[in-house]
Amino acid sequence: MNDRTRKTRLSIYVGKGASHSWTWFVDLLERAGQYDVRFFDEHDVRGRKLLDRDALLVAGGDTFDLAEGLGEAGSKELEHFIAGGGYYAGSCAGAYLMLKSSKELVNLFNHVRVKIRNHVNELPPAQNGAAKSYPRYRCADIFHPVRDEVKVTFTGLDACQGPAEITVPLFGGPVMVPSGEASTLATYSGFTRKTIFLVNEELARDVVLTNAAAIRKGLGDGMIYLFGPHFEHPRYQAANRVVTRIVEAAARNGAGAARLPDPSTEPASSAGIDKLLMALKSEFSNSRIVAIALQRYRLSWPIGLKTYEPPKILHFLDAVWRRVPSLFEKNRLQDCRKVERILHRTRKITGLLRSMKLQVDDGGDTLHLAEELFPELRKMAARFLEYHFEGKLAAQQADEHRWRSPF
Amino acid sequence: MGNLTSNIALIVDLAAGKVTQEEIEDDFYAEHVGGASANLALYNKYIDDDPVVFGTGLLTGTLFPGAASGVITGKSPKTGKVCHGPFCLYGGTELKYTGFDFIVLKGHSAGPVYLWLHDQVADVHDASGLWGTDTWAVTESLRKSLGEDLIQVISIGEAGEKGLACADIALNYWPIGDRWGFGQVLGKKNVKAIALRGLGIFDLARPAEFVEYCRNLHVKIRSGAISQHRGNIEFPDYLGEGQVKPWIEPLVHRCKACFACPYPCNTFVKYREDRSIMKETDVQEPGFLLTDAAAVLAMKKAGLSGEDTGKLLELSSRHGVNSLAVAAHLQAEGITTYSAVSEGFSGLLEGIGDDGIFPWSPEIPEACAESAQQTFSTWTPPKPLFADFKAAGGVEETAAWWTRRNGLAYVTGICPIFMLMAPEINEESLIEALVHGSDLDLTVQDLDKAVAALVG
Amino acid sequence: MELVVDPLKCIECGLCELACGYHWDDALSMIGASVVAYRSREKKNYFGMLLKTEDSLILGRPEGIEIQKIGVTVEGAEADPSAKPILLREPCDMCEGFDGPLCVQFCPTQAITKGA
Secondary structure: OOOOOOOOOEEEEOOOOEOOOHHHHHHHHHHOOOOOEEEEOHHHHHOOHHHHOOEEEEOOEOHHHHHHHHHHHHHHHHHHHHHOOOEEEEEOHHHHOOEOOOOOOHHHHOOEOOOEOOEOOOOOOEHHHOOOOOOOOOOOOEOOOEEEEEEEEEOOOHHHOOOOEEEEEEOOOOOEOOEOOEEEEEEEEEEEEEEEEOEOHHHHHHHHOOOEEEEEEEEOOEEEEEEOOOOOOOOOHHHHHHHHHHHHHHHHHOOOOOOOOOOOOOOOOHHHHHHHHHHHHHHHHHHHHHHHHHOOOOOOEEEOOEEEOHHHHHHHHHHHHOOHHHHOOOOOOOOHHHHHHHHHHHHHHHHHHHHHHHHHHOOOOOHHHHHHHHHHHHHHHHHHHHHHHHHHHHHHHHHHHHHHOOO | OOEOOOOEEEEEEOOOOEEEEEEOOHHHHHHHOOHHHHHHHHHHHOHHHOOEEEEEOOOOOOOOOOOOOEEEEEEOOOOOOEEEEEEOOOHHHHHHHOOOOEEEEEOOOOOOEEEEEEOOEEEEEEOOOOOOOOHHHHHHHHHHHHOOOOOEEEEOOHHHHOOOOOEOOEEOOEEOOOOOOHHHHHHHOOEEEEEEEOOOOEEOOOHHHHHHHHHHHHHHHHOOHHHHOOOHHHHHHHOOOOOHHHHHHHHEEEEEOOOOOOOOOEEEEEOOOOOOOOOOOOOOOOEEEEOOHHHHHHHHHOOOOHHHHHHHHHHHHHHOEOHHHHHHHHHHHOOOOOHHHHOOHHHHHOOOOOOOOOOOOOOOOHHHHHHHHHOOOOOOOOOOOOOOOOOOOOHHHHHHHHHHHHHHHHHHOOOOOHHHOOOOOOHHHHHHHHHHHHOOOOOHHHHHHHHHHHHO | OOEEEOHHHOOOOOHHHHHHHHHHHOOEOOOOOOEEEEOOOHHHOOOEEEEEOOOEEEEEEOOEEEEEEOOOOOOOOOOOOOOOOOOOOOOOOOOOOOOOOHHHHHOOOOOEEEOO
16 A cells, blocks of 8 residues: 555544544544544553554543643653654644643643633623633633634645635634744634624624634644644534545655554454344443433533533444444454453443433432543443444455455 | 334244344235234244234334324234234334334243343343332333333233233333233233333335325314314213213323324323322322223223222232223122222232123124124224214124224224224325335225235 | 423324424434423323423423523533533424424424414
């Protein structure tokens, strides 16, 4: 396989500080046929697993938790990875992390010394007098003038060819001040009828418009891409194409061959794996059924500095459930050990969810269960999706091999 | 998954504790249409394994008016013949959306089991811990342990476990249209319950046409004969069976419909709480949902008060015993109060016979009863409700009309009671909806054939 | 314009849910519906309706109509501006592309109607 056609070896950050929006990257990559995807938490990043990857994608979440999770060792690994030719693409919290900050821990990651325009010394009054434009983070001087949909205009760089102006969703991401420190890929250029103003419109225009929505900066042989809005959001396909192009460029920049499925994969008897896969499907369904039931309750769990609600449980389970049919495809992977591990974790999740439902019905507190549940959900979804992508990758490579073989 | 179907029958080998999924080809639906006639075909296929079949119609769980019904088909211990009984509320719909059009239970389990059907997965679980509990407790237990209150639970109570001829099947807490002793059938198979949760999706061949057709039919029906009526407690009065409505009305909380039905038939009565309270209170079991007008009528005829009727219907449903048989027993024994039997009700079960198949007055055509004994449940009242079908006349005509309406309902998945109050639903409307929805090349002749398979 | 719910008129037939599910999925399914008939307290015969709009959950219960702002968990507070949406159950869009909201057309009792 030559460099022009080689698929990118990707990684998605799913560790401490990541919210659920990383699954939007998953959808995007799958649509783009990019199947060589690993899912890394903070331990993986610190443990040098980035070294066989071309790119790391970091979506939204809590910037401070991201920084805390990765720590100084993580920061150094990221720097080493990028300088060696890796691509870093971060949106929202994934972008804040790399921007200039004086805050403890976050300042370990000042790899892009671009100013954040929505960072102020004195907070402006919020719309309707409420403090809604300020997140409940440790960083009290970041404010969010607007949320939901905004317009951005590209400034014509190679990686971002396409329509001049597109719409993208903004959920608390940075508004960046253009400077010589980084190239501006796109600027905020307008609002739509779906834009929600969190401060008065005049102030919002002043703070947001003409400032950078997407930037890039070279670091050594690699590149850092930062997006204020969620260009990976599944409803914004034009924005998705920008990310896809960056991902493709990362493969050209990196070196080496695409990853083959783990050599430890053990072939299993068809009956054995079928039984396991049915058990896994059953368990996913069991979890999902309870998660749907919990949606009818008014529940919320303050975990860290974020608030979690029942739909978030379903979000992770649905990301898995939509891909269950692929488990039963003809040329599927047959790795009993991996399936058993996912099944074991899913059983635990079903148990936690059922306990949670019982507790809720009895009027009991469920915070401790939620604190245990969400990390399990994230890990389970990551492990399942990795298995799913391995299967896709194996099938893709088998296909390519067939095309090249004269017989 | 095809249009309006999942194309899958679940075959449960109870002796082996194993499940298999059998693909159902479109040809099968073209030949049998669905519902009871499809059940019957599956019953005959597995006849050597003493099967009982739960199935749905092509229209079950759709937007078609009254599309609520599932059908149970098996050999009735009461008649020795293959009979069919409907189950509505959300039971038929839930079964369909589990991704199984049919369930065939064949053979007998060595020990008590329950089935958990969800997302085209069927799990067979040990039910030793549930054996000996009543239908309400089973429903609660399964909903709690599986974590969802919307799970529909088909279960048997003590009567079914004991293999009594008067044993009925319950759906959640309430009786269904089982007049055939299917509770005994499940009991002998050691099947305590079937829990259903359906989150599936069904394609439509011509979605816009199907939805538009159903919408127009709804508009017509809701402004028609049903518009001035509410609740199944009106049925006996309308049929000239006495003043049931004024007698029970002081207990009525509110009426609600089965799935997709514009007529709120099921009537909730409260006797442990002021019936006018609509807000949620701490009273966990305030009353009972009257799903069977004939049972209410039978209790009144036996001389019970409205309140005692509610309580006795609850007690009967908990024990999974046919309330018509209970009423017949009370009448025979001259018992007219709940308190006279509530204490030792379990002991009473053995003495309850299998009477009560046909509760309506003798002046209701006997031929209709005859027909019912062959095939369909008399949960369905014996005459048109509120509407003029321009068909009822003499004894034989009425019986033929009744049989035809039931046949169409049982085959397509429409509630058979609703079929008696909606003349707007006829062979042509059913076929039009079926063709828009399924794209099968069905005709009225196919419906005729499917109904004929049931009633000869 | 938004939908108005009157739970006291609801007979729990589920037609609104299925019609809404059809609007979103172009097939028969209830999982994605913006409107839900509340049936969880079956033994009590308790009832209600839930409607998801762009920024709120409207809970119609016998006790009255309650409007919850999505993402707001503390009474009187406002939504977290950085909260990312969960894209599983769409907010009601009044059946864009159809001749009026389908739930309204199918509801047999006018428990759900078009507001002013």
